[in-house]
Amino acid sequence: MADMRVSFAGVDFKNPVTVASGTFAFGREYAEYYDLSRLGGICVKGLTPLPRGGNPSPRIAETPMGMLNSVGLQNPGVDAFIRDELPFLRGFDTKIIANISAPTPEDYALMAAKLSDAGVDMIEINVSCPNVRAGGMAFGVTCEGAASVTAAVKKASSVPVMTKLSPNVTDIAEIARACEDAGADALSLINTLLGMKIDPATGVPILANNTGGLSGPAVLPVAVRMVWQAASAVKIPVMGMGGVSRAEDAAEMIWAGASLVSVGTATLADPYAPVKVLEGLEKFLDEHGLTLEGMKGRVKLH
Numbered sequence: 001m002a003d004m005r006v007s008f009a010g011v012d013f014k015n016p017v018t019v020a021s022g023t024f025a026f027g028r029e030y031a032e033y034y035d036l037s038r039l040g041g042i043c044v045k046g047l048t049p050l051p052r053g054g055n056p057s058p059r060i061a062e063t064p065m066g067m068l069n070s071v072g073l074q075n076p077g078v079d080a081f082i083r084d085e086l087p088f089l090r091g092f093d094t095k096i097i098a099n100i101s102a103p104t105p106e107d108y109a110l111m112a113a114k115l116s117d118a119g120v121d122m123i124e125i126n127v128s129c130p131n132v133r134a135g136g137m138a139f140g141v142t143c144e145g146a147a148s149v150t151a152a153v154k155k156a157s158s159v160p161v162m163t164k165l166s167p168n169v170t171d172i173a174e175i176a177r178a179c180e181d182a183g184a185d186a187l188s189l190i191n192t193l194l195g196m197k198i199d200p201a202t203g204v205p206i207l208a209n210n211t212g213g214l215s216g217p218a219v220l221p222v223a224v225r226m227v228w229q230a231a232s233a234v235k236i237p238v239m240g241m242g243g244v245s246r247a248e249d250a251a252e253m254i255w256a257g258a259s260l261v262s263v264g265t266a267t268l269a270d271p272y273a274p275v276k277v278l279e280g281l282e283k284f285l286d287e288h289g290l291t292l293e294g295m296k297g298r299v300k301l302h
């Protein structure tokens, strides 16, 4: 059987399949379907310093092979997460990755300090949410913004730090390098692509926020391209996500340079999707005589 273990930024993952932030909440609903210890890791819903109710509805729309969301970081706040959700998650043998957003680098740093003390395994810095005005994507689309948040979080955190990049940029490689230079231990990408859907009869946008983030199978080729570009530009490891719903999609991500692969929107359609990707990947590796290390970043370019 293929060796599925991955050492990622100093953290030992039992396998390379994680679940993407915002599509798995805090795991409670999915724990009714299967043992969460089967997963390599869980990226929890994006946390903010204070509780947030999110954006007005409608905030989800179906699109061809994907979906738009403008949830806007609805969450109970970092303190409630540490008190009410983390003890439950710690009951499983899987890595817990806290995804954080805040209005200023200082606020990001305060959250990172609290979460490292509370015992999460990694911090994922969300500088790429397209659905909030303060913070979020505003930081992630410039080298200076992404680097300033990364540096502040790295200084405050006692666990490895991963910066989650926005695909809504011209040159992903330069942002990846800026985060690496600022001290990021790893990168994750892609967050959602900014999109819009309009009711053709009325001319009114479907989402109350007018625009939202596109995810799901439709974005896979964009995500694979960006993972390849980012992973080729840095030495730190990369967690790839965006449209992964099958083992073969995960394999593409790994060839492109991802060490870990995250499953997001697919889980909303099929709660078992991450487990199916994991089991399918194991079988795929065995059938093709491939290994994770042998594939990682070794795309055979023309």
Ligand SMILES: Cc1cc2nc3c(=O)[nH]c(=O)nc-3n(C[C@H](O)[C@H](O)[C@H](O)COP(=O)(O)O)c2cc1C
Pocket: 020, 021, 022, 023, 045, 046, 047, 069, 071, 073, 099, 126, 129, 164, 190, 191, 192, 214, 215, 216, 217, 219, 241, 242, 243, 244, 262, 263, 264, 265, 266
């Ligand atoms: C409903 C929804 C909520 C999301 N919330 C967050 C979030 O809180 N923080 C974050 O970093 N990414 C969030 N994302 C982005 C996903 O984690 C992921 O990066 C993106 O959806 C691409 O992967 P996918 O196509 O597999 O879903 C969200 C995505 C969806 C669909």
